[in-house]
Amino acid sequence: MTEENNNVLITGASKGIGLVLAQYFAENNFNVFVTARSVKSLEELSKNPNIKGFYACDLTKDCLFLYQEAKKVLGHIDVLINNAGAYVCAEIEKTTDEDIKNLIKLNLEAPYKLCRLVIPDMKKRNFGRIINIGSISGIVGEAYATLYSMTKSSFVGFSKALALEVAQYGITVNTIHPGWVDTSLIHGENMTFEDRELIDTIPQRRFIEPKEIAVLAKYLASPDAKGMTGQSINLCAGISMG
Numbered sequence: 007m008t009e010e011n012n013n014v015l016i017t018g019a020s021k022g023i024g025l026v027l028a029q030y031f032a033e034n035n036f037n038v039f040v041t042a043r044s045v046k047s048l049e050e051l052s053k054n055p056n057i058k059g060f061y062a063c064d065l066t067k068d069c070l071f072l073y074q075e076a077k078k079v080l081g082h083i084d085v086l087i088n089n090a091g092a093y094v095c096a097e098i099e100k101t102t103d104e105d106i107k108n109l110i111k112l113n114l115e116a117p118y119k120l121c122r123l124v125i126p127d128m129k130k131r132n133f134g135r136i137i138n139i140g141s142i143s144g145i146v147g148e149a150y151a152t153l154y155s156m157t158k159s160s161f162v163g164f165s166k167a168l169a170l171e172v173a174q175y176g177i178t179v180n181t182i183h184p185g186w187v188d189t190s191l192i193h194g195e196n197m198t199f200e201d202r203e204l205i206d207t208i209p210q211r212r213f214i215e216p217k218e219i220a221v222l223a224k225y226l227a228s229p230d231a232k233g234m235t236g237q238s239i240n241l242c243a244g245i246s247m248g
């Protein structure tokens with residue numbers, strides 16, 4: 007990695023996978039700019055000297071100001087990690103219009119808009135890495151998570167299309183599809199199963215560790231990964247063999 011290609015913007019960095027991504031990229035000498043809604047967590051995280059700044063916002067409302075703040079602090083963005091996301095666990099007939107609106111805005115629209123904002127500079131600099139955090143639910147489907155699976159599967163087509171569009175500019179676009187990770191996302195109030203039962207459905211009988219995602223994301227962010235683009239990578243402890 008050259009010194010010029012190490013500015014990263016990570017969404018959803020206040021907890022869970024995004025927090026570990028931010029810490030791991032910071033440990034590895036990236037200049038990291040983070041966002042989420044929880045100011046306190048972002049303040050705490052930014053005590054790390056390689057966390058160069060943060061902007062607290064609701065991504066369903068605000069992408070432009072986030073981009074502008076990140077650019078002001080970092081100068082330019084080499085790597086965008088679209089990690090923020092939410093989950094709804096409900097039978098289709100019980101999902102509300104509000105659920106539909108929120109999940110589409112957060113899981114789908116915000117990553118799309120952030121890509122739209124960062125691509126022009128990446129094109130000018132002939133380097134860029136877009137890393138989306140999808141979900142194995144978007145690949146194999148998940149009962150009672152139709153909305154979530156729909157929004158996450160959209161990364162497959164989006165990554166392929168954008169990867170083709172920007173391939174000639176040294177920009178790659180990939181999606182990591184994690185299996186179950188033990189974070190607050192899977193312990194929402196609607197969750198009806200015990201962790202033990204869940205683990206029995208996973209071929210490796212374990213959750214994915216956030217660090218496994220961070221290590222893969224760091225590789226995808228590196229110049230060494232220049233040939234890997236438009237890919238959907240299942241990091242799922244064997245849930246999908248496809």
Ligand SMILES: NC(=O)c1ccc[n+]([C@@H]2O[C@H](COP(=O)([O-])OP(=O)(O)OC[C@H]3O[C@@H](n4cnc5c(N)ncnc54)[C@H](OP(=O)(O)O)[C@@H]3O)[C@@H](O)[C@H]2O)c1
Pocket residue numbers: 017018019020021022023024041042043044063064065066089090091092093112139140141142183184185186187188189190191192
């Ligand atoms: N956990 C799993 O099993 C699993 C599996 C596959 C994929 N994933 C995906 O991995 C990503 C991270 O999930 P996680 O498990 O780490 O979940 P998490 O612990 O719930 O963290 C979600 C992150 O997104 C942020 N966020 C949520 N709503 C937001 C909004 N409206 N505006 C801005 N930021 C928002 C949260 O911060 P604030 O609350 O501070 O805003 C938090 O930092 C998600 O895209 C998820 O779909 C998770």
